[in-house]
Amino acid sequence: MKFDLAYCLSLDDKLSIYDVRDLNFDETMEFDSAKEHFQCPNDACRLAFDAANVLTTFNAKNVNYVRTPHFKNTPSTRHVADCPYASLKASASGVDGAETDDSREEHFPSELLLTRREYVRKPSNPAVAADVVRDDPKPTTEASNTEHPSRESAPDKTSVFAHPVECFVSNFEDKDLLKRMPLKIGEHTAPYGSFFKKIEYLTDNKGLIYWGKIKEIKDYTQSFRIDFEQKVWFKQADEAKKKPYSVNVYLSKKLIENYRKRKAFLEEIKHAIDSEAELYCFFYGVTPELKQVPSKKNPEQTFGVFSANIENLDHFVIREAPGLSGTQSGQL
Ligand SMILES: [Zn+2]
Numbered sequence: 359m360k361f362d363l364a365y366c367l368s369l370d371d372k373l374s375i376y377d378v379r380d381l382n383f384d385e386t387m388e389f390d391s392a393k394e395h396f397q398c399p400n401d402a403c404r405l406a407f408d409a410a411n412v413l414t415t416f417n418a419k420n421v422n423y424v425r426t427p428h429f430k431n432t433p434s435t436r437h438v439a440d441c442p443y444a445s446l447k448a449s450a451s452g453v454d455g456a457e458t459d460d461s462r463e464e465h466f467p468s469e470l471l472l473t474r475r476e477y478v479r480k481p482s483n484p485a486v487a488a489d490v491v492r493d494d495p496k497p498t499t500e501a502s503n504t505e506h507p508s509r510e511s512a513p514d515k516t517s518v519f520a521h522p523v524e525c526f527v528s529n530f531e532d533k534d535l536l537k538r539m540p541l542k543i544g545e546h547t548a549p550y551g552s553f554f555k556k557i558e559y560l561t562d563n564k565g566l567i568y569w570g571k572i573k574e575i576k577d578y579t580q581s582f583r584i585d586f587e588q589k590v591w592f593k594q595a596d597e598a599k600k601k602p603y604s605v606n607v608y609l610s611k612k613l614i615e616n617y618r619k620r621k622a623f624l625e626e627i628k629h630a631i632d633s634e635a636e637l638y639c640f641f642y643g644v645t646p647e648l649k650q651v652p653s654k655k656n657p658e659q660t661f662g663v664f665s666a667n668i669e670n671l672d673h674f675v676i677r678e679a680p681g682l683s684g685t686q687s688g689q690l
Contacts, residue, residue, distance in 0.1 A: 360428035361443060362465035364396035364413050365404055370480045372399050374465070375427040376518035377475065378418050383622035387477070391418040396429060403441035411436055421625045424678050426463045426528050463524045466550065467516040469542040470642075474672065475517045519673045522567070523640045526554045527679045543567075543642065557605050558588040560646055560664065569640040570605070571683075572676065575631045582609040582627060584639050584676075590664050592648065605646050605664040607639070609674070617671050630676045636683055642673040 363372040373381075373396075381389040396413045397404045404411075413435060417427035437444040516522070522541055529535050529550075536551035543553070546565055555562065557570030573587040589602035609627070617623055630637050646666040653659040668674050 360426070360430060360464065361399060361413060363399040364429040365399055365401075367395035367397065367409060368480055369477050371477065374516060374518070374521060375415060375418060375429055376516060376521040376524070378415060379427060379520065380518050380619075381477070382419050383421070383619040385620060386618045388479075391415050398435075398437055398441060398443055400437075400441045400443055403438045403443065406438045407436060421622050422629050422677070424680065426461060426524055462528045463521075465514075466525045466539045466541075467514055467521055468540060469515040470519065470522055471515055471517040472544060472673075473517065517672075519640075519642065520675055522550070522553075523675050523677070526550055526567075526569075527638075527677070527681060530679075530681045554640075556588070557586045557646075558590055560590060560605070561592055564645045566645075567640060567642045568645070569638055572630070572637045572639050575627065577631060579611075581611055583607070584609070586639070592664075594648075594662075601662075603648065603662050603664050607641060607644070607646065608665065608667045609671070610667065613668070613671060619671070623671060626676055633678075635678050636680075637676055638679045638682055640675045640677075641668060643670050644668060 363374055364378075365371070366373050366378075378391050378394075378396075381387050382391050395409055396415065397407075397409070397411060398413065411434075412432060413429045414432045415427070415429055417423040417425060420427075525539070526536065533551060536554075537549050539550045540547055541550050541553045544565075546553075548566075553567055555566040555568050557568050560566075560568050570586040570588050573585040576583040576585070584607050586605040588605070590605055591600040591602055593600040614620060614623055614627075644666040646664040648662050649665050650660040651663055651665075653661055
């Protein structure tokens with residue numbers, strides 16, 4: 359079992375592990391999960407112990423992870439008897455591999471918020487902060503509600519794109535579950551299973567999360583181009599039958615230069631260029647459209663390609679996803 363959230367002492371708020379990853383890589387925020395104190399998300403349980411009773415993280419700082427990130431007990435973490443997380447204590451073996459259900463993300467956010475969550479840091483003196491937590495007789499949720507309007511990001515909403523992607527990837531075998539769990543982005547709600555659309559079917563519907571296996575990543579002066587392996591079969595108005603078209607997305611280097619997670623993003627994409635592993639790309643916010651581009655060999659000729667410029671790197675992920683291989687045929 360994994361914790362869906364943990365209380366972060368210095369931010370006085372409950373964070374998902376994906377929030378923590380986002381903060382770790384954010385160069386505009388002073389945050390290092392290795393130095394932070396994370397505690398049980400159950401308020402009563404947390405307040406029953408001192409600040410030294412902490413949870414630990416798994417895959418909080420690894421840019422290119424394969425196994426599902428999460429919070430977990432340390433061998434010495436304690437919970438009060440009626441804490442809903444107390445039963446998880448059994449998994450506190452201290453050995454990562456001993457947890458049998460590590461490999462699935464069980465906490466499905468019902469909504470991806472398109473506005474980033476904002477954090478307000480508590481006074482930096484940890485001794486003072488700990489005293490406030492211990493001596494405050496009121497449940498901290500009350501204060502949090504009024505102080506943080508962004509509070510609605512917890513518990514079942516997220517603003518970190520990697521979270522719904524991990525839900526989809528790690529539960530890919532469980533088609534019924536993906537059909538059952540709803541996901542809302544903007545005005546559109548659909549089950550995870552249909553909100554995530556294979557890139558070859560992108561003409562079915564606009565505004566979804568498109569995903570596909572990467573064929574090649576090209577490093578140009580102004581941009582990176584991600585070519586997908588699968589093609590879109592499409593019939594133009596003046597044609598008799600469907601023809602296959604390549605699909606790609608462009609990432610502007612200027613966009614990356616100004617990105618708050620620039621270093622982590624460059625590490626992710628450089629790793630992807632060098633990697634021998636099968637990699638998948640997920641993105642939301644743009645739908646590739648048919649464009650005519652000049653042929654390299656014969657500049658007077660043009661050919662059609664489905665293409666889009668990624669506009670927001672927060673809604674773009676390249677990753678390994680071993681469970682998705684062998685999914686060439688058939689639609690989810
Ligand atoms: Zn607890």
